[in-house]
Amino acid sequence: IAGITQAPTSQILAAGRRMTLRCTQDMRHNAMYWYRQDLGLGLRLIHYSNTAGTTGKGEVPDGYSVSRANTDDFPLTLASAVPSQTSVYFCASSDSRYGTEAFFGQGTRLTVV
Amino acid sequence: EDKVVQSPLSLVVHEGDTVTLNCSYEVTNFRSLLWYKQEKKAPTFLFMLTSSGIEKKSGRLSSILDKKELFSILNITATQTGDSAVYLCAGLRFFGNEKLTFGTGTRLTIIP
Numbered sequence: 030i031a032g033i034t035q036a037p038t039s040q041i042l043a044a045g046r047r048m049t050l051r052c053t054q055d056m057r058h059n060a061m062y063w064y065r066q067d068l069g070l071g072l073r074l075i076h077y078s079n080t081a082g083t084t085g086k087g088e089v090p091d092g093y094s095v096s097r098a099n100t101d102d103f104p105l106t107l108a109s110a111v112p113s114q115t116s117v118y119f120c121a122s123s124d125s126r127y128g129t130e131a132f133f134g135q136g137t138r139l140t141v142v
Numbered sequence: 143e144d145k146v147v148q149s150p151l152s153l154v155v156h157e158g159d160t161v162t163l164n165c166s167y168e169v170t171n172f173r174s175l176l177w178y179k180q181e182k183k184a185p186t187f188l189f190m191l192t193s194s195g196i197e198k199k200s201g202r203l204s205s206i207l208d209k210k211e212l213f214s215i216l217n218i219t220a221t222q223t224g225d226s227a228v229y230l231c232a233g234l235r236f237f238g239n240e241k242l243t244f245g246t247g248t249r250l251t252i253i254p
Contacts (some may be wrong), residue, residue, distance in 0.1 A: 060240035071148075071246035072185070080238050087241070088143065088177065119184060125237040128192070130176055133184035 035120050035134035042110050042141050050105040050137050052120035060123045061103040065116040110141045144169045146233050148245035156253050163248045166213040169233035174213045178230040226252045
């Protein structure tokens with residue numbers, strides 16, 4: 030079934046540890062996004078990518094890095110996790126060449142302790 | 143920096159009422175305005191609006207975009223308890239610089 034997959038579904042992480050959240054889509058969408066969602070703050074954009082090989086910063090990029098080595102994968106890395114990065118993380122993709130909406134993964138609930 | 147503002151932040155109405163949710167935006171190289179519904183997990187897509195003044199409808203839900211005044215509204219008529227959710231709107235930039243910025247959402251609660 031075509032779609033967008035995130036892993037892990039949830040994770041408890043010790044502060045200071047490195048963590049990579051995985052995101053894979055099989056729809057050949059050109060654009061991919063990472064958001065964090067905290068209560069009362071909606072979806073805040075962390076990083077995005079228009080096409081393989083390019084990335085851009087969103088409104089809350091500090092403490093996070095991304096890469097887009099190919100069309101399908103867009104991992105998000107926390108180099109040294111802090112408790113304020115406790116959140117639900119959503120990956121999304123869209124294909125503006127065909128005017129599609131953004132499709133979302135099911136989210137990763139990350140708790141940094 | 144792109145900005146999307148939704149109002150009200152929350153709304154509580156009785157089943158059968160009609161509601162209007164508001165979304166204003168300031169998006170560089172604006173292309174489209176998107177509406178999503180979020181219940182327990184990931185947002186689900188409702189509408190994408192690109193042209194001004196053209197209403198999109200899906201059952202009891204409808205939405206319209208005003209590109210001159212930079213806002214959109216989402217209407218829900220004859221509300222049902224299943225409409226209880228957070229409704230999110232987002233502004234999308236043009237192809238080649240896709241940046242999709244969301245508002246904080248409107249939490250809608252329908253009382254039976």
